[in-house]
Amino acid sequence: MLTGLKNYIGLFSRVFNxxxxxxxxFIPISKPSLSGxxxxxxxxxxxxxWVSSLGExxxxxxxxxxxxxxxxxxxxxxxxxxxxHLALHALEIGPGDEVIxxxxxxxxxxNAVLHAxxxxxxADINPDTLCLDPDDVIRKIxxxxxxIMPVHLYGHPAHMQRILEIGDQYGILVIEDxxxxxxxxxxxxRVGSFGKCATFSFYGNKIITTGEGxxxxxxxxxxxxxxxxxxxxxxxxxxxxxxxxxxFNYRITNLQAALGCAQMERIDDLIRGRKAILEGYVQRxxxxxxxxxxxxxxWAEPVCWLVCMEMDGISETERDAFLLHLKENAIDxxxxxxxxxDMPYFQQKxxxxxSHLKSSIGLNLPTYIGMEEHQLDYICKVIRxxxx
Ligand SMILES: *Cc1c(COP(=O)(O)O)cnc(C)c1O
Numbered sequence: 525m526l527t528g529l530k531n532y533i534g535l536f537s538r539v540f541n542x543x544x545x546x547x548x549x550f551i552p553i554s555k556p557s558l559s560g561x562x563x564x565x566x567x568x569x570x571x572x573x574w575v576s577s578l579g580e581x582x583x584x585x586x587x588x589x590x591x592x593x594x595x596x597x598x599x600x601x602x603x604x605x606x607x608x609h610l611a612l613h614a615l616e617i618g619p620g621d622e623v624i625x626x627x628x629x630x631x632x633x634x635n636a637v638l639h640a641x642x643x644x645x646x647a648d649i650n651p652d653t654l655c656l657d658p659d660d661v662i663r664k665i666x667x668x669x670x671x672i673m674p675v676h677l678y679g680h681p682a683h684m685q686r687i688l689e690i691g692d693q694y695g696i697l698v699i700e701d702x703x704x705x706x707x708x709x710x711x712x713x714r715v716g717s718f719g720k721c722a723t724f725s726f727y728g729n730k731i732i733t734t735g736e737g738x739x740x741x742x743x744x745x746x747x748x749x750x751x752x753x754x755x756x757x758x759x760x761x762x763x764x765x766x767x768x769x770x771x772f773n774y775r776i777t778n779l780q781a782a783l784g785c786a787q788m789e790r791i792d793d794l795i796r797g798r799k800a801i802l803e804g805y806v807q808r809x810x811x812x813x814x815x816x817x818x819x820x821x822x823w824a825e826p827v828c829w830l831v832c833m834e835m836d837g838i839s840e841t842e843r844d845a846f847l848l849h850l851k852e853n854a855i856d857x858x859x860x861x862x863x864x865x866d867m868p869y870f871q872q873k874x875x876x877x878x879s880h881l882k883s884s885i886g887l888n889l890p891t892y893i894g895m896e897e898h899q900l901d902y903i904c905k906v907i908r909x910x911x912x
Contacts, residue, residue, distance in 0.1 A: 549854065550854045550855075550856065551854060551855050551856060551890050551895075551899055551902075551903065552856045552890060552892070553729075553830070553856040553857060553858055553888060553889070553890050553891065553892075554728075554729040554890070554891060554892050555892040555893075555894065556728050556729070556733045556892075557790070557794060557797070557892070557893035557894060558783075559786070559790065561786040561789060561790065562782075562783050562786040562787070564786070565581065565782040565783065565785055565786045566779055566782045566783055566786075568581075568782060569581055569778045569779050569781075569782035570779070572778075574778045575777060575778055575779050576777055576778065577756075577775035577776065577778070578778065579777075579778025579781065579782075580778070581778050581781035581782040581784070581785050582600060582776060582778055584781070584785050585600060585734075585776075585781040585784040585785050585788065586598045586599065586600050586739070588785065588788045589724075589739055589741070589784075589788065590741060592707070592714070592788065592791065593715075593716035593717050593722070593741045594713070594714050594717050595716060595717050595722075595741040595742060595743050596742070596743045596744075596745070596748070597741065597742050597743070597744075597745070597748035598739050598740070598741045599739065599740045599741075599742075599748060599751040599752055599755065600737065600738070600739050600775075600776040600781065600784075601737075601738045601739065601740065601755055601774040601775070601776060602736060602737065602738060602774050602775065602776055603725060603726075603727065603736045603737060603738045604632060604703040604723060604724060604725025604726070604727060604730075604737075604738040605632040605635065605636050605639075605725075605738070606636075606738060606772070606774045607723035607724065607725070607738035607739060607740050608632065608633065608636035608637075608673075608699075608701060608723045609636045609639045609640055609774075610751060610754060610755060610772065610774055611699055611721050611723055611740050611751070612636065612637065612640035612642065612671070612699070613640055613754065613772075614747060614750045614751050614754055615670075615671070615697060615699070615720065615721075615747070617640055617642050617670045617671055617697075618640055618641040618642055619641040619642065620642075620668060621642040621668055621669075621670040621671075622642065622643045622644075622645045622666060622668045622669045622670065623637045623642050623643070623644055623645065623669075623670060623671045623672075623673055623699075624644075624645045624646075624647050624656075624661055624664050624665070624669060624671070624672045624673065625637065625644050625645070625646060625647070625656075625673045625675070625701075625864070626646070626647060626648070626649050626655060626656040626657075626674065626675050626677070626682075626879070627646040627647065627649065627863040627864055627865050627874050627876040627879035627880075628649050628654060628677065628861055628863055628864075628876075628879040628882060628883055629675040629677060629701070629861060629864060630675075630703070630704075630861055631861070631864055631867065632703070633673065633675055633701050633864065634646075634864040634867075637673070642670070643668075644864070645664050645666075645669070646664075646863070646865040646874035646876055646879075647660040647661050647663075647664045647876070648660040648875075648876040648877065648878045648879055649677075649876070649878050649879050649882065650683070650878070651878050651881075651882065652819045652821060653677075653680050653681070653682065653683065653819070653821055653824070654677045654678060654680060654832070654882060655674060655675060655676060655677050655680060655681065655682035655683065656672070656674040656682045656683070656687065657878070658683055658686035658687055658690060660876075661687065661690055662690060665690075665694055665696070669694070670696065670697060671696060671697040671698070671699050672687055672690065672691055672696055672697070672698050672699075673698075673699045673700070673701055674687050674698070674700055674701070674719075675700075675701040675703075675704070676700065676701070676702050676704060676705030676708055676715050676826075677704060678704055678818070678828075678829050678830050678832050678888070679704055679705050679708055679731070679798075679818075679826045679827040679828050679829035679830070680705070680708070680818065680819070680820070680821070680824060680826040681705060681708045681709065681710035681715050681821075681824050681825075681826060682700075682710070683710070683821070683823075684698075684700075684710045684711065684713075684715075684718045684719075685710070685711055685823070687718075688718060688719070691719075697719070697720045698718065698719035698720060699719050699720060699721055699722065699723070700715060700716060700718055700719045700721075700722035700723070701722075701723055702715045702716045702722045702723060702724050702741075703723065703724055703725035703727075703730065703738075704725075704730065704731070704829040704830075705731070705826070705829065706724060706730070706731040706732060706791065706795075706827065707731065707791065707792075707827050708824070708825060708826050708827045709824070709825035710823060710824050710825075711823050712825075716741040717741065720742065720744065720747065721740050721741060721742035721744065721747060721751075722741045722742070723738060723739070723740050723741075724738060724739040724740075724741070725737070725738050726738060726739070726780070726784060726787075730829070731791070731794060731795065731798070731827060731829060732784070732787035732788065732790075732791055732794060733783065733787060734776065734781065734783045734784040734787070735779075735780055735783060736780065737776055737780045737781075737783075737784060738776075753771070754769075754771050754772060754774075755771070755772060755773075755774040755775055756771065756775060757771040757772070757773060758770065758771025758772075759771065794893055795827050797893040798827060798828040798829070798893065799827070799828050801828065801831065801891055801892075801893075801895055801900070802817065802818055802828040802831055802891070804897070804900045805817055805831050805889065805900065805903075805904065808900060808901065808904035809904055809907060809908070812907075812908060812911065813911075814835050814836040814837060814838075814911070815833065815834070815835060815836075815911070816833075816834050816836070817831060817832060817833055817834075818831060818832045828891060829891070830888040830889075830891045831888060831889040831890070831891045832860075832886060832887075832888060833886065833887050833888070833889055833907075834882070834885050834886045834887075835885055835911070836885070837885075838885055839884070840884035840885070843859065843885055843886075843887060844859070846887070846910060846911075847859060847887060849906075849910055850903075850906065850907075853906045855889075855890065855902075855903055855906060856890060857887050857888060857889055857890070858887060858888050859883075859886070859887050859888075860882060860883050860885075860886035860887060860888070861883065862883055863876055863879045863880055863883050889903065890903065
């Protein structure tokens with residue numbers, strides 16, 4: 525009877541909270557910006573009947589994306605994870621090889637290395653950029669290291685100048701995971717144009733989206749050909765249905781590319797819009813003790829994939845309590861990624877103190893085109909009053 529009553533109250537309060545939350549119009553952390561142009565282009569693709577992996581939007585999307593990144597080539601694929609896998613496979617990085625990755629990233633970075641059969645080696649990050657710390661990269665290099673894979677986390681570029689120098693010095697390839705940083709610049713150059721190649725994601729919450737989608741950019745003609753060959757079952761151009769090796773079906777569809785072409789026409793506005801949102805937070809949260817938002821290195825021109833908030837000196841429990849408070853006030857948020865090396869399928873714990881510290885104190889706030897001033901006012905009011 526008592527448990528029944530408790531359950532009933534539990535259910536009621538859940539329903540009530542949900543109602544309450546809906547009443548306050550829940551503010552999501554992310555939302556794609558889709559205009560009439562996206563609808564038009566996808567409509568064209570449907571009408572053309574070219575809905576699969578051939579079609580004019582695919583070539584156009586690749587051309588425009590390469591031009592945007594200032595690279596010779598851009599090879600579209602089905603998502604950002606297979607982009608990394610295909611790049612590693614094409615560069616013949618596999619069993620026995622090590623790839624140095626930052627410990628703080630979305631898990632796809634390390635998983636794609638595992639899919640290729642190679643070993644991800646976790647290096648620490650710089651506390652300001654949240655990206656690969658070049659000095660720790662050097663410490664992690666062994667005779668088996670084949671590649672360094674910097675991630676431009678949350679839109680801030682990694683220190684590509686030093687990372688390229690290290691790559692050159694040790695004869696190791698550099699592959700950028702630029703999934704979160706379309707358009708960001710380091711040393712006046714767009715990310716995606718630095719390494720042997722770079723990979724991007726067009727997942728629904730990224731800077732631009734194709735629903736699911738990915739891209740590999742490169743200046744290397746031979747690698748470009750190899751990637752195109754491998755993504756299409758490794759079928760010979762000269763001899764259909766003849767496959768000279770084990771390939772993949774990693775192709776994007778014309779429907780996705782249609783969405784991508786529309787987004788490419790708007791990408792400068794989308795990047796500007798995200799920057800304006802960050803500035804909105806910065807203005808409203810100015811002077812709050814212990815708080816820091818997205819940083820910017822002197823050599824960097826980041827994009828704002830997500831607004832990053834860190835509170836000095838708090839514990840993970842305190843951070844999580846704050847996330848819950850935001851949720852109770854109908855504001856979506858998320859903690860920074862966990863260090864990838866902490867996942868249960870990695871046997872050896874990495875010594876990456878900065879990644880672990882940042883992971884425990886950081887969180888991301890709502891960042892999407894279409895956020896309104898009054899929403900920013902409300903979120904920042906909730907933040908200020910919680911920490912005062
Ligand atoms: C999103 C993301 C990926 C994977 O992209 P998907 O398109 O979701 O497969 C890889 N690396 C990083 C850093 C990401 O943020």
